[in-house]
Structures are given as C-alpha cells and as structure tokens.
Amino acid sequence: MRKAILLVLGAIVSVQFGSAIAKSLFPLAGPLALVWLRVTAAGLIMLAVVRPRPRRRTRADWATLAWYSVSLITMNVTFYQAISHIPVGLTVTLEFLGPLGVAVYRSRGARDLIWVGLAGAGVAVLGWSPGSLNWPGVILALVAGACWASYILAAPHVGRHWPGAEPVAWANLLGGVALVVPVLTLASTGLTNPWFWVGGLGLGLLSSVIPYGLELSALRTLDQRIFSIMMSIEPAMAACTALLILGERLTATEVLAMACIIAASAGITWTASHPKRP
Numbered sequence: 407m408r409k410a411i412l413l414v415l416g417a418i419v420s421v422q423f424g425s426a427i428a429k430s431l432f433p434l435a436g437p438l439a440l441v442w443l444r445v446t447a448a449g450l451i452m453l454a455v456v457r458p459r460p461r462r463r464t465r466a467d468w469a470t471l472a473w474y475s476v477s478l479i480t481m482n483v484t485f486y487q488a489i490s491h492i493p494v495g496l497t498v499t500l501e502f503l504g505p506l507g508v509a510v511y512r513s514r515g516a517r518d519l520i521w522v523g524l525a526g527a528g529v530a531v532l533g534w535s536p537g538s539l540n541w542p543g544v545i546l547a548l549v550a551g552a553c554w555a556s557y558i559l560a561a562p563h564v565g566r567h568w569p570g571a572e573p574v575a576w577a578n579l580l581g582g583v584a585l586v587v588p589v590l591t592l593a594s595t596g597l598t599n600p601w602f603w604v605g606g607l608g609l610g611l612l613s614s615v616i617p618y619g620l621e622l623s624a625l626r627t628l629d630q631r632i633f634s635i636m637m638s639i640e641p642a643m644a645a646c647t648a649l650l651i652l653g654e655r656l657t658a659t660e661v662l663a664m665a666c667i668i669a670a671s672a673g674i675t676w677t678a679s680h681p682k683r684p
Contacts, residue, residue, distance in 0.1 A: 410628035414636045417617035417624070422498070422644045424613030426651040429489050431605045437486035438592060442585040443606025445482060448614035449578030458572045467567045471580075474557065474564040474573055479581035481553035484546045491543025493654040495645025496532075499664045500544060502641055502671055503529070504551030508558050509674045521674040528666025531659060574618060638671040 428440050488497045503525065510522055532539070564573045589597075625633060641664050648654040656664070 407627065410624040410626075411632075411636065413620045413624035414628065414633060417620040418637070418640055418643050419647070420612050420616045420620070422494075422640065422647040423651070424609050425485075425489065425494050425498070425644060426647040427605070427612065428486060428609050429494060429648075429652060431602070431609075432490055434599050434602045434605065435597060436592070437490050438483065438585070439589045439597065439602070440606060440609060441479075441482050441486045442582060442589045443603065444609040444613060445479060445578040445585070446582030447607045447610030449575055449580075449582055451610060451615050452571060452575035452618075453579060456571045456575050458575065464567075470560065470564045470567045471573055471576060474560040475577035475580045477553050477557040477560050478574075478577045479584065481550050481557055482581070483585075484550040484553060488543050488546035488550055491540045491546065493645070493656060493660075494648035494652070495641060495654065495656055495664065496660055497543070497547045497550070498644035499528075499641040499660075499667050500532075500547035501551040501554060502638075502667055503548065504553070504555035505558060505637075506667070506671050506674065507551075508555045509671070521670040521677070524666050524673070525670035528663040528670070531666065532663040571618070571622070574614075578614065634675045635672050638668050638675065641668055 428437075428444070431440055434440075485497065485501060488501075506521075506525055568576075621633075645654075645656055645661075645664065
C-alpha cells in the first residue's frame with residue numbers, strides 16, 4: 407500500500423515537473439511544437455516497449471481509438487496553449503473541472519451537490535477576483551478540462567477494444583502525425599535548436615512514459631478510489647513546481663479557488679467510495 411502511494415506521488419510530481427519545464431522551453435519553438443515533440447517521443451518509446459502485433463481491426467476498434475486519440479491530443483494542445491497565457495497551477499485547477507464533471511455525472515447521491523457547490527464557489531471566487539483574468543488562457547484551460555472528461559469517458563471503451571498500453575502508444579503516434587503540418591507551418595524557426603529536441607524527449611518521458619508506468623504499477627495494488635483522491639492534489643503540486651521552476655506565484659484568491667476545487671474533487675470521490683447505507 408505504502409509503495410503504491412509513493413508510486414502515485416512520483417507520477418504526479420513527474421507530470422507537473424514536465425508541465426513547468428515545458429513552459430520554460432516555450433521561447434525555443436512555442437507550445438504547439440513542444441506538444442508535437444512530446445507526443446511523438448512518447449509514442450515511439452511506448453511503441454518500442456509495447457510492441458503491438460498486427461491484427462485485423464474492426465470499424466468499432468478504430469472509432470474508439472479515434473475518440474480516445476482526439477481527446478488526448480486536444481487536451482495536451484489546449485493545456486500547453488493555456489499555460490502560455492496563465493500560471494500552470496491555475497491552469498491545472500481549471501482543467502480539473504473536467505474530471506469533477508464526470509464524477510458528478512456518475513454520481514447517484516444528492517449529497518454530492520455539496521461538492522458541486524464548493525467547486526462552483528471556487529470558480530465564482532476566481533471570476534470575481536480583483537484584477538483582470540487572462541480570458542483566452544482560462545477558456546483554453548476549460549477546453550482542456552472538457553477534453554480530459556472526454557478522455558475519461560473514452561478510456562473504458564478503448565480498453566475493451568485494444569489490449570494493454572497499445573491505445574496510449576497509438577494515440578500519441580497519431581497525434582504526432584496529425585500535428586506535423588501545423589508545427590512545420592507555425593514553428594519552423596525553432597526546430598533547428600538542439601535543446602528543443604532534447605527538451606521534447608525529456609517531456610515525453612516526464613509527462614507521459616514515466617507517469618504512465620508508475621500509475622500502472624500502483625493500480626495493481628492500490629484501490630482505484632484512493633488513486634482518484636490522490637490525483638486531486640495535482641493542482642497544488644502544479645503550483646509548487648511552477649513556483650520552484652518558473653517563479654510563478656498565485657494570488658490569495660487563486661489559492662482559495664484552487665483549495666475549493668481540490669476539496670470538491672477529493673470529496674466527491676470519497677463520498678462515492680462510501681455509499682450511504684439503506
């Protein structure tokens with residue numbers, strides 16, 4: 407149990423360090439180019455590890471993989487675009503509204519409305535905070551959250567059609583292919599910088615390969631509800647890594663909004679794991 411918890415914490419730290427490092431590399435070639443290199447590197451590494459065997463696939467197989475892939479890649483693209491406008495911690499906080507929405511959708515208890523209200527209070531506090539929010543960044547973060555929700559809903563379906571880690575590898579590779587033309591068109595100036603390629607490979611490891619491997623190992627022994635509750639600390643970890651690497655500081659209002667959404671995410675997961683007795 408303790409080992410599994412440490413593995414999940416390692417995955418969370420790896421993902422959020424990857425996000426902060428990615429933002430520090432944006433001046434080299436921009437967010438879109440880094441997303442492309444990250445997903446391509448992750449796809450190639452995972453493909454080499456997974457070694458999928460060629461077999462006949464039905465139309466339903468490819469349809470579920472397409473849904474899963476579009477959700478994953480669009481989530482990554484909009485997330486990187488969002489952190490180019492607003493702090494990483496704030497982006498992850500807003501993005502978490504997506505999984506929270508899925509939890510609410512799957513909920514069967516009226517008491518979960520308490521957690522919905524708490525999350526809504528966090529968003530309201532953020533919207534009414536003094537000063538001006540960067541609305542393009544906020545909207546992109548919310549789109550990333552919607553894509554995360556779509557990714558969560560797609561995962562069980564793709565898992566029934568594709569074995570093991572194959573869909574993750576294929577999704578990243580398909581994303582890399584889909585983004586080639588936009589990247590060459592919009593970010594050609596930074597592609598000759600060797601640090602761009604080194605950084606992109608590192609992001610593929612930090613943000614995809616390492617956390618996926620750690621989470622997969624942890625879920626073999628860790629209850630899925632505990633895993634979900636632990637994932638609720640991601641916004642706080644994102645804020646800490648962004649402060650450490652980028653020097654990004656959140657206002658007191660932003661911290662309060664983050665605390666509300668984290669508490670709502672953990673709360674709805676906890677109540678779902680402890681259903682009310684008849």
